[in-house]
Amino acid sequence: MTARTEPPWWQRAVIYQVYPRSFQDDNGDGVGDLAGITRRLPYLHGLGVDAVWLAPIFRSPMRDFGYDISDYRDVDPLFGTLADLDALIAAAHGLGLRILLDFVPNHTSDEHPWFRYSRMSRESPKRDWYIWRDPAADGGPPNNWLSEFGGSAWELDPATGQYYYHAFLSAQPDLNWRNPQVVGAMHDVMRFWLRRGVDGFRVDVMWHLMKDDRFRDNPENPAYRHGMPPYRRLLPLYSADFDGVQDIVAGLRRVVDEFDDRLLIGEIYLPIERLVAYYGERLGGAHLPFNFTLLEAAWSAPEIARQVAAYEAALPLGGWPNWVLGNHDRPRVATRVGRAQARVAAMLLLTLRGTPTLYYGDELGMEQVKIPPDRVRDPWERNVPGFGLGRDGARTPMQWDAGRFSGFSMVEPWLPLTPDATVINVAVASADPGSLYNLCARLVRTRRRNAALQLGTLDAIAARGDVLLFVRAHGPSRTLVALNLGASPADLRVAGVRGHVLLACSARCEGETIDGRIRLAPADGLVIELAPDSQIPVGTASIG
Numbered sequence: 303m304t305a306r307t308e309p310p311w312w313q314r315a316v317i318y319q320v321y322p323r324s325f326q327d328d329n330g331d332g333v334g335d336l337a338g339i340t341r342r343l344p345y346l347h348g349l350g351v352d353a354v355w356l357a358p359i360f361r362s363p364m365r366d367f368g369y370d371i372s373d374y375r376d377v378d379p380l381f382g383t384l385a386d387l388d389a390l391i392a393a394a395h396g397l398g399l400r401i402l403l404d405f406v407p408n409h410t411s412d413e414h415p416w417f418r419y420s421r422m423s424r425e426s427p428k429r430d431w432y433i434w435r436d437p438a439a440d441g442g443p444p445n446n447w448l449s450e451f452g453g454s455a456w457e458l459d460p461a462t463g464q465y466y467y468h469a470f471l472s473a474q475p476d477l478n479w480r481n482p483q484v485v486g487a488m489h490d491v492m493r494f495w496l497r498r499g500v501d502g503f504r505v506d507v508m509w510h511l512m513k514d515d516r517f518r519d520n521p522e523n524p525a526y527r528h529g530m531p532p533y534r535r536l537l538p539l540y541s542a543d544f545d546g547v548q549d550i551v552a553g554l555r556r557v558v559d560e561f562d563d564r565l566l567i568g569e570i571y572l573p574i575e576r577l578v579a580y581y582g583e584r585l586g587g588a589h590l591p592f593n594f595t596l597l598e599a600a601w602s603a604p605e606i607a608r609q610v611a612a613y614e615a616a617l618p619l620g621g622w623p624n625w626v627l628g629n630h631d632r633p634r635v636a637t638r639v640g641r642a643q644a645r646v647a648a649m650l651l652l653t654l655r656g657t658p659t660l661y662y663g664d665e666l667g668m669e670q671v672k673i674p675p676d677r678v679r680d681p682w683e684r685n686v687p688g689f690g691l692g693r694d695g696a697r698t699p700m701q702w703d704a705g706r707f708s709g710f711s712m713v714e715p716w717l718p719l720t721p722d723a724t725v726i727n728v729a730v731a732s733a734d735p736g737s738l739y740n741l742c743a744r745l746v747r748t749r750r751r752n753a754a755l756q757l758g759t760l761d762a763i764a765a766r767g768d769v770l771l772f773v774r775a776h777g778p779s780r781t782l783v784a785l786n787l788g789a790s791p792a793d794l795r796v797a798g799v800r801g802h803v804l805l806a807c808s809a810r811c812e813g814e815t816i817d818g819r820i821r822l823a824p825a826d827g828l829v830i831e832l833a834p835d836s837q838i839p840v841g842t843a844s845i846g
């Protein structure tokens with residue numbers, strides 16, 4: 303074996319998340335499908351992304367829109383057929399795009415044949431594939447564990463007199479990953495798709511895969527306040543991120559490593575110091591434990607500087623960073639930070655050190671859509687109303703053009719379109735050189751050409767007022783990023799800093815020379831190629 307000289311593709315890549323129900327409807331039923339995604343691949347190629355992660359497209363009763371799988375080895379007819387998926391993978395590969403599937407190992411649908419068999423009797427050979435417990439002495443649930451989607455995490459099966467555990471909906475029973483047969487069966491599912499040519503997986507709720515085998519009660523959360531979602535009442539000490547989960551993750555990684563050049567991403571909502579454990583011992587865990595810092599951070603330069611530095615400092619040696627700006631579970635970034643700052647956010651995402659993941663439509667500035675009560679589809683919102691947990695608003699159809707259904711479908715889509723889809727759409731944005739879309743496309747291209755942005759260290763991150771500054775460096779190539787997170791102009795004296803503007807949020811000053819002073823309009827950002835003799839504006843400590 304020859305030693306690897308090039309970094310793996312996924313360290314250079316930009317990942318794009320497609321929510322298949324909402325990307326492109328090809329068969330006219332108001333729901334997106336695989337043929338629709340295939341038709342739109344040239345758009346993604348044009349944007350310049352390298353890999354596309356598809357949220358679940360497997361057979362499912364769709365109680366949680368595909369995160370409740372009843373057959374891991376087939377495509378749901380709503381989305382098409384296995385042949386459609388093969389065609390999508392082939393077309394993507396033809397364009398140089400990789401395809402990542404969503405792997406949902408923590409739970410199945412209650413309609414999965416494994417669960418049906420498991421619930422048949424206490425003696426079922428598959429009983430132990432799920433987590434069954436006797437009732438407590440009073441006949442109630444075995445312990446106090448809560449479902450994230452509301453109520454107890456235990457559901458009584460009257461026929462057999464035992465409860466089963468479900469971290470999410472009762473229609474999503476948790477698999478028992480302590481059972482080696484479950485492990486073997488799920489590894490085989492991964493191999494099935496890897497052999498079919500998929501380039502890797504995003505693993506759903508990776509940190510949930512192991513729970514306490516003594517089923518101890520979770521402790522009260524001392525920070526719980528009235529108005530917080532009920533799930534937050536307890537700290538999930540015994541039901542998630544539990545001892546042994548890293549062994550399970552290492553097992554998933556070993557399967558991925560049986561194939562060349564595949565990628566394992568973990569969905570993990572944990573504090574940074576716990577998150578980084580998922581890189582695994584000797585980095586034999588997830589290649590990329592998703593870093594959701596930017597989804598939750600307050601939008602201020604000092605706060606982002608602090609959090610980026612904390613994340614970089616926490617990374618294990620050799621752990622490659624990654625950044626996420628939006629996903630199908632969290633409010634749209636353009637709504638979180640505002641339209642103007644969405645441009646700054648895109649520049650931040652695409653200039654930080656590490657693999658970025660862009661959520662479909664965020665490159666247009668699609669906003670969180672207000673969903674009328676009679677059109678709410680999300681089971682979380684339906685089960686736990688009144689806490690603003692609903693995810694439908696971030697899952698609305700892709701806005702392709704100003705047509706009746708935005709070019710998404712020929713019929714009324716499954717979720718409503720926003721009225722501003724007539725102005726915020728691909729057709730308008732791609733024709734406007736100053737659009738967010740074109741900014742993203744230029745950032746992606748610049749990143750690809752610029753070794754410092756793609757692979758360099760991240761140095762000297764700091765905030766000066768509302769301006770966030772950091773340097774990316776790779777060999778002699780050094781790039782300074784200056785982002786104005788505020789609503790007022792900024793004028794910084796940066797003695798000894800010299801270079802020229804490679805890219806600007808407002809494009810106005812591209813090519814201009816920088817010499818000792820950086821001026822930024824409100825919500826503007828600059829990517830500055832530093833001259834060889836330039837100083838850097840703040841600090842010298844190198845991270846990464």
Ligand code: NOJ
Pocket residue numbers: 366369406470506507569630631
């Ligand atoms: C995380 C997924 O991203 C979310 O959409 C889903 O509801 C839960 N996992 C349960 O699978």
